[in-house]
Amino acid sequence: MKTVHAGLAAARALLPGRGDYSGLRASWRSDLVAGLTVGIVALPLALAFGVSSGAGAASGLITAVVAGLVAAVFGGSHVQVSGPTGAMVVVLAPVIAAHGLGALAAVSVLAGLIVLAAGALKLGRVVTFLPWPVIEGFTVGIAAIIFLQQVPAALATDGGDSTNAVLAAVHAAGAVNAAGAGWVSTGASLGIVAVVAAVMVLAPKIHPRLPGSLVAIVLASVIAEVFALPVARIGALPTSLPAPALPVLNMEILSALVGPAATIAALAAIESLLSARVASSISDTGAYDADRELFGQGLASIASGFFGGMPATGAIARTAVNIRSGGRTRAAAITHALVLLAVVYLATSVVSRIPLAALAGVLMVTAARMVSLPTLRAVIGSTRADTIVFFVTAVITVSFDLIEAVEIGIVVAAFFALRSLVRSSGVHREEIPGPIMDGDEHIALFRLDGALFFGAAERVLERVTDIRNVDVVILRMSQLQILDATGARVITDIIQALERRGITVLIKGIQDRHLHLATKVGVIESLRHHKHLFSDLPAAVEHARSHVSRAAAARTAQTATERKKTEP
Structure with missing residues (x-):
């Protein structure tokens, strides 16, 4: 009805109605x-x-x-x-x-x-x-x-x-x-x-x-x-x-x-x-x-x-x-x-x-x-x-x-609008805020800006996955204004590629309007642990430092073991 x-x-x-001639x-x-x-x-x-x-x-x-x-x-x-x-x-x-x-x-x-x-x-x-x-x-x-x-x-x-x-x-x-x-x-x-x-x-x-x-x-x-x-x-x-x-x-x-x-x-x-x-x-x-x-x-x-x-x-x-x-x-x-x-x-x-x-x-x-x-x-x-x-x-x-x-x-x-949008979007590596601590050089903090969509996604993938000599990557998504399925899929690919190399990925500040899409495409599922999703940066950095400490301890133990094997 x-x-x-x-x-x-x-x-x-x-x-037509009477209001036309009011x-x-x-x-x-x-x-x-x-x-x-x-x-x-x-x-x-x-x-x-x-x-x-x-x-x-x-x-x-x-x-x-x-x-x-x-x-x-x-x-x-x-x-x-x-x-x-x-x-x-x-x-x-x-x-x-x-x-x-x-x-x-x-x-x-x-x-x-x-x-x-x-x-x-x-x-x-x-x-x-x-x-x-x-x-x-x-x-x-x-x-x-x-x-x-x-x-x-x-x-x-x-x-x-x-x-x-x-x-x-x-x-x-x-x-x-x-x-x-x-x-x-x-x-x-x-x-x-x-x-x-x-x-x-x-x-x-x-x-x-x-x-x-x-x-x-x-x-x-x-x-x-x-x-x-x-x-x-x-x-x-x-x-x-x-x-x-x-x-x-x-x-x-x-x-x-x-x-x-x-x-x-x-x-x-x-x-x-x-x-x-x-x-x-x-x-x-x-x-x-x-x-x-x-x-x-x-x-x-x-x-x-x-x-x-x-x-x-x-x-x-x-x-x-x-x-x-x-x-x-x-x-x-x-x-x-x-x-x-x-x-x-x-x-x-x-x-x-x-x-x-x-x-x-x-x-x-x-x-x-x-x-x-x-x-x-x-x-x-x-x-x-x-x-x-x-x-x-x-x-x-x-x-x-x-x-x-x-x-x-x-x-x-x-075409020109798309090109302009691609140029306005990007990924930037930032310094970790606050006093520098031992091991921070093994943490990479990336800020995703503007729009992550099919036109800009490939460039972001190459920029992040090329990182070397790090144990943890933090992806800041709070400044990301536009996210489409291709962009969400690229984030999934980034996480999977880094995790395969033993690099832990943490996500900080994903917006509520992007969360449903990110979940559907598999971004959240690709994280090593559901606790690797953060709403504020200090907590993410603290968690990253704990991973770096454990990774450093593991490397030290492995070095000691290899040294003992080589001793006469």
């Missing part, structure tokens, strides 16, 4: 203003990310509306704003290129189910194990890919068949030379990109809350219309939300898309939780629920797939705008989705005339802003190991695969 109640309580924790009565005005502001900022980004992914501007807009609304209601953060993001575009574009636009709904639903299951299984805190250099390298790599993905649109040329952003950008740049009459179109596109970039850079200097991306889009569109520039436009957009439809899922589709869906799900979980964590740190609206955030983001991607949209994640840029604009409750993110919904029904004819080059300019500036120079200097100036982890993650992100980049970055970071 208790299990049933616990299960029901866990399920209720993942669902501060709405006091903050509804600022929430509405913040939602309107975020909606204005999100419009060009939603369109741009949809185009850049290959799904189309309509898909980006639908994702921002549907996923933004669902994630706002069901997510675990009060101020998170969700929708299409640059990281998702990076991983989604190759999937659409390989499997076609028809796979979009299926991969969105599959990825959403995986993220939803992760939330139900309470895996939300896993993201806290990601090292900082890995996160920053991942972010820089994504920014580079987003920027490079816009090169074909900015040059009004074709990026070729490659799904690699670097190769596509190189192909697009090479295609300019063969464009011939297309130089006019290329020049017009580059001009629009320059206008957009200039407006987005200057707008915050004029007024902090001026929506630079929207102003830039409007200005670029007006210029393109007035001068009839030969540039590609977004094209026709739906004037209403499409009817929801179940995606086609059969064994063939599942086998082809389960891998990409898992990759998208992992990316969605990582980005959403990182965004929620940052939002929690820069606002005073309370902590976020990591498991509920995954649950809500999973539902958002599923709902987006039903309407023909893309997988969604939490968007740190839009979330930050929401917080800075006064957003305090989920009503702000809900308002943002409703503002974009109004665009779908009221302004698609105007939006359809936006030049694709303008969207490319928005994303290029957005990508540049993702890279924080102070953060880069902090990472690169920290340690050599962290610098290597950062660059490895960034390079692999750009060159190969996002999730592989995170995995390899974690492995490299773990």
Whole structure:
């Protein structure tokens, strides 16, 4: 019965409640203003990310509306704003290129189910194990890919068949030379990109809350219309939300898309939780629920797939705008989705005339802003190991695969952490405390420090067992912080090796948290006598001296016996 109640309580924790809007009565005005502001900022980004992914501007807009609304209601953060993001575009574009636009709904639903299951299984805190250099390298790599993905649109040329952003950008740049009459179109596109970039850079200097991306889009569109520039436009957009439809899922589709869906799900979980964590740190609206955030983001991607949209994640840029604009409750993110919904029904004819080059300019500036120079200097100036982890993650992100980049970055970071832990651990021979007594030279006192685990165990074994001309070895374990099964087994091997040579081993100060493991692995059993386990050093030294005295007496007696045998 208790299990049933616990299960029901866990399920209720993942669902919306009245507490989600506890501060709405006091903050509804600022929430509405913040939602309107975020909606204005999100419009060009939603369109741009949809185009850049290959799904189309309509898909980006639908994702921002549907996923933004669902994630706002069901997510675990009060101020998170969700929708299409640059990281998702990076991983989604190759999937659409390989499997076609028809796979979009299926991969969105599959990825959403995986993220939803992760939330139900309470895996939300896993993201806290990601090292900082890995996160920053991942972010820089994504920014580079987003920027490079816009090169074909900015040059009004074709990026070729490659799904690699670097190769596509190189192909697009090479295609300019063969464009011939297309130089006019290329020049017009580059001009629009320059206008957009200039407006987005200057707008915050004029007024902090001026929506630079929207102003830039409007200005670029007006210029393109007035001068009839030969540039590609977004094209026709739906004037209403499409009817929801179940995606086609059969064994063939599942086998082809389960891998990409898992990759998208992992990316969605990582980005959403990182965004929620940052939002929690820069606002005073309370902590976020990591498991509920995954649950809500999973539902958002599923709902987006039903309407023909893309997988969604939490968007740190839009979330930050929401917080800075006064957003305090989920009503702000809900308002943002409703503002974009109004665009779908009221302004698609105007939006359809936006030049694709303008969207490319928005994303290029957005990508540049993702890279924080102070953060880069902090990472690169920290340690050599962290610098290597950062660059490895960034390079692999750009060159190969996002999730592989995170995995390899974690492995490299773990390697350096392990090496550092090995270096911090060790074994040191100490002087016996107190006045020196006869026979103390036959006692070796070793202090085990730091961590004794599989990475450092062999070095400790060699250091201790190489000891010579001693009768007793005292192992001080009170300073040992980490002990694993391999380390405990090495201590057992040390004791057995020394005892075989007639050297008595005493253990002093084994911690209670290590005692169970040491007993299981055989450390205590390997001691010559159960009284060779001590809790304080003076008692261990006194006992060692008694062993040395007996050993000295035995050696004296043996010498006398051998002398008598040699006498005539």
